Amino acid sequence: MKKLINAPDAVVRDALRGLALAHPGLAVxxxxxxxxxxxxxxxxxxxxxxxxxxxxxxxxxxxxxxxxDAACPGEIFTSPVPDxxxxxxxxxxxGAGVLHIVKNYTGDVLNFEMAAELCAEEGIEVASxxxxxxxxxxxxxxxxxxxxxxxxxxxxxxxxxxxxxxxxLAKVAAVAELVGARSRSFGVALTSCTVxxxxxxxxxxxxxxxxVGIGIHGEPGxxxxxxxxxxxxxxxxxxxVHGDLPLEGELLVLVNGMGxxxxxxxxxxxxxxxxxxxxxxxxITRSLVGNYVTxxxxxxxxVTVCRLDDDLxxxxxxxxxxxxxxxxx
Amino acid sequence: MKKLINAPDAVVRDALRGLALAHPGLAVxxxxxxxxxxxxxxxxxxxxxxxxxxxxxxxxxxxxxxxxDAACPGEIFTSPVPDxxxxxxxxxxxGAGVLHIVKNYTGDVLNFEMAAELCAEEGIEVASxxxxxxxxxxxxxxxxxxxxxxxxxxxxxxxxxxxxxxxxLAKVAAVAELVGARSRSFGVALTSCTVxxxxxxxxxxxxxxxxVGIGIHGEPGxxxxxxxxxxxxxxxxxxxVHGDLPLEGELLVLVNGMGxxxxxxxxxxxxxxxxxxxxxxxxITRSLVGNYVTxxxxxxxxVTVCRLDDDLxxxxxxxxxxxxxxxxx
Numbered sequence: 001m002k003k004l005i006n007a008p009d010a011v012v013r014d015a016l017r018g019l020a021l022a023h024p025g026l027a028v029x030x031x032x033x034x035x036x037x038x039x040x041x042x043x044x045x046x047x048x049x050x051x052x053x054x055x056x057x058x059x060x061x062x063x064x065x066x067x068x069d070a071a072c073p074g075e076i077f078t079s080p081v082p083d084x085x086x087x088x089x090x091x092x093x094x095g096a097g098v099l100h101i102v103k104n105y106t107g108d109v110l111n112f113e114m115a116a117e118l119c120a121e122e123g124i125e126v127a128s129x130x131x132x133x134x135x136x137x138x139x140x141x142x143x144x145x146x147x148x149x150x151x152x153x154x155x156x157x158x159x160x161x162x163x164x165x166x167x168x169l170a171k172v173a174a175v176a177e178l179v180g181a182r183s184r185s186f187g188v189a190l191t192s193c194t195v196x197x198x199x200x201x202x203x204x205x206x207x208x209x210x211x212v213g214i215g216i217h218g219e220p221g222x223x224x225x226x227x228x229x230x231x232x233x234x235x236x237x238x239x240x241v242h243g244d245l246p247l248e249g250e251l252l253v254l255v256n257g258m259g260x261x262x263x264x265x266x267x268x269x270x271x272x273x274x275x276x277x278x279x280x281x282x283x284i285t286r287s288l289v290g291n292y293v294t295x296x297x298x299x300x301x302x303v304t305v306c307r308l309d310d311d312l313x314x315x316x317x318x319x320x321x322x323x324x325x326x327x328x329x
Numbered sequence: 330m331k332k333l334i335n336a337p338d339a340v341v342r343d344a345l346r347g348l349a350l351a352h353p354g355l356a357v358x359x360x361x362x363x364x365x366x367x368x369x370x371x372x373x374x375x376x377x378x379x380x381x382x383x384x385x386x387x388x389x390x391x392x393x394x395x396x397x398d399a400a401c402p403g404e405i406f407t408s409p410v411p412d413x414x415x416x417x418x419x420x421x422x423x424g425a426g427v428l429h430i431v432k433n434y435t436g437d438v439l440n441f442e443m444a445a446e447l448c449a450e451e452g453i454e455v456a457s458x459x460x461x462x463x464x465x466x467x468x469x470x471x472x473x474x475x476x477x478x479x480x481x482x483x484x485x486x487x488x489x490x491x492x493x494x495x496x497x498l499a500k501v502a503a504v505a506e507l508v509g510a511r512s513r514s515f516g517v518a519l520t521s522c523t524v525x526x527x528x529x530x531x532x533x534x535x536x537x538x539x540x541v542g543i544g545i546h547g548e549p550g551x552x553x554x555x556x557x558x559x560x561x562x563x564x565x566x567x568x569x570v571h572g573d574l575p576l577e578g579e580l581l582v583l584v585n586g587m588g589x590x591x592x593x594x595x596x597x598x599x600x601x602x603x604x605x606x607x608x609x610x611x612x613i614t615r616s617l618v619g620n621y622v623t624x625x626x627x628x629x630x631x632v633t634v635c636r637l638d639d640d641l642x643x644x645x646x647x648x649x650x651x652x653x654x655x656x657x658x
Contacts, residue, residue, distance in 0.1 A: 002519045002520065002556060003519075003594060004519065004559045004562065004590060004594040004595070004597065004598055004629075004630060005558070005559050005594060006558045006560055006601075007558070011593060011594075011597065012593075014559070014597035014600055015592075015593045015594075015596040015597050015600075016596075017596075017597075017600040018584075018596030018597055018603070018618065019596050021599060021600060021603040021613070021616075022596065022603075022616045022618050053593060054591075056591065056592040056593045056596070057592055061592070190332075190333065207331060210331075227331060229335045229336070230334050230335050230343070233333065255347075259591040259592075260590075260591065260628075261333060261589075261626070262383075262385065262589065262620075262623055262625050263344075263385040263386055263390070263588075263620065263623070264340060264341075264382060264383060264385045264625070265332060265333040265334060265340075265344075266333070266347075267343070267344040267345075267346075267348050267351065267385070268333065268335065268340065268343035268344050268347055269333055269347070270347035271343055271346040271347035271350055272343075274347070274350040274351075287350075287351045289347065289351050289652075291591075291592065291620070294591055294592070296591050296593070297590070297628070299589075299626070301333060321656070326655060326656050327650070327655050327656070327658070328657075328658065329656070329657065
């Protein structure tokens with residue numbers, strides 16, 4: 001295993017130290033692994049997310065104006081514990097309640113539920129949205145139902161923008177649900193990731209094969225197929241998305257790298273995705289190309305599509321200022 | 330070779346198609362491989378850069394408000410040809426002259442010089458700045474003198490910000506020179522990159538060794554050393570930088586991924602770089618952590634340091650809106 005780390009058990013803590021030093025707008029509790037905005041906004045609905053580390057910039061890199069108020073990074077590919085989530089929820093509660101944004105993995109779901117119950121007992125109003133956009137498989141290694149992947153970024157951005165307007169918790173939760181319901185994802189892996197504590201690749205993938213429908217922790221996808229062109233692999237992904245939620249109208253599209261794939265390849269994939277969308281008569285009106293919801297050093301890509309409407313487009317365009325996503329501010 | 334591509338000879342063209350589709354603020358001439366802002370600003374000094382592809386988002390990803398007016402991507406790790414540079418220079422000339430920002434590689438230098446001469450004959454005022462920030466080696470595979478690497482981003486951002494204020498060519502060129510003179514870089518590779526047309530890694534690097542002082546095309550560095558901790562490798566890089574230009578005062582620091590290294594590792598490296606800088610009594614007042622000046626799929630990092638002053642800080646903070654760097658607009 002060749003990694004830029006000090007020790008396998010220090011990877012998350014070291015990255016959080018770096019995050020704190022690089023971004024003075026964040027407050028990082030290294031002991032409890034909770035990242036909050038340095039300045040929270042009284043009276044605003046708080047947004048909290050979290051999950052295993054290894055998906056950076058998700059989630060801690062999306063804390064800041066226009067997105068999250070707090071994030072809880074667990075250990076690599078390991079759910080954050082309820083104590084982290086409780087601390088984050090308390091910090092994010094500025095009197096208007098808190099929205100939990102939860103990717104659909106069993107551990108995350110259970111721990112967020114436990115934290116929400118305990119916070120509710122202390123008088124904090126908590127709503128939850130479950131993100132389960134990955135159409136690749138029903139049920140998986142860590143999930144009952146569909147896995148939550150790239151749409152999490154869309155939910156955090158759009159619900160975060162609405163929360164900044166002073167909207168109440170019910171409305172912020174509703175738009176988060178709406179974005180989730182209108183979003184679908186599918187991923188393809190060229191290589192496995194390597195978890196530092198394991199020291200070796202999570203799975204073996206022959207040099208001439210790819211895994212289509214890969215999960216963001218290296219969970220098995222739908223099948224293995226021979227390595228094909230970017231065009232063919234984009235088609236496989238888009239067929240799966242389109243087969244589940246037909247592409248129509250104005251679309252927000254994320255072509256996301258899994259961590260080890262360079263940008264030059266992702267732009268090539270985006271060109272193929274755009275051609276596919278055009279072929280279905282739909283229009284990409286907003287897009288994002290880069291490494292946003294990663295799987296450590298995995299090579300591969302995922303594509304996430306959200307059907308926009310005017311309100312969602314306006315909220316997507318609203319200013320955002322986080323380490324991982326920033327514009328207009 | 331496992332890559333998300335259609336064909337080795339189509340990688341650059343396909344990526345440019347994707348870039349054009351993802352960023353309507355750019356005008357992409359696919360035939361000549363020239364990327365310009367869709368809307369140029371009459372009377373503003375034009376900034377043009379370019380170089381081999383494979384370093385994305387550098388350079389085409391830095392075209393936009395507050396940075397470049399045009400970029401010329403060559404084939405992978407291959408200098409752009411004079412015709413590209415001439416077209417870009419003519420487009421960028423809005424009556425106030427054009428600054429060429431050239432990384433110090435022999436092919437780039439020669440082709441930019443030829444283009445500058447031909448444009449001068451047609452009455453376009455052209456100034457050039459040579460970026461040669463990499464302290465690793467004197468002379469190298471493609472270079473006489475030092476190689477140009479991460480400081481290119483600093484030069485493009487800061488000179489770009491000054492150009493937006495309406496400053497004349499001489500002043501924009503002077504600040505570009507100043508940034509280059511105050512910046513130093515050093516890189517470390519954990520793995521080789523693989524050029525698509527070659528189909529195999531550029532060099533062999535045993536599983537237990539790293540190359541310190543690596544170039545962004547995989548040029549040999551200073552030496553090979555056993556794989557060490559992030560702290561030790563950051564120290565090797567920072568010793569080289571500090572030994573060449575002592576760290577003092579307020580610093581802008583880029584911890585840059587070479588394309589295949591995930592963000593979680595880069596933040597860990599940043600924590601070590603910050604500790605090193607603090608130990609020398611200097612202060613990091615601005616920073617950037619991510620994949621900005623890459624070497625295809627190489628795993629590794631580079632660190633670039635620029636000594637700031639109040640003017641440079643203000644120009645760094647000025648709004649920028651490009652695919653690869655965006656804030657305040």
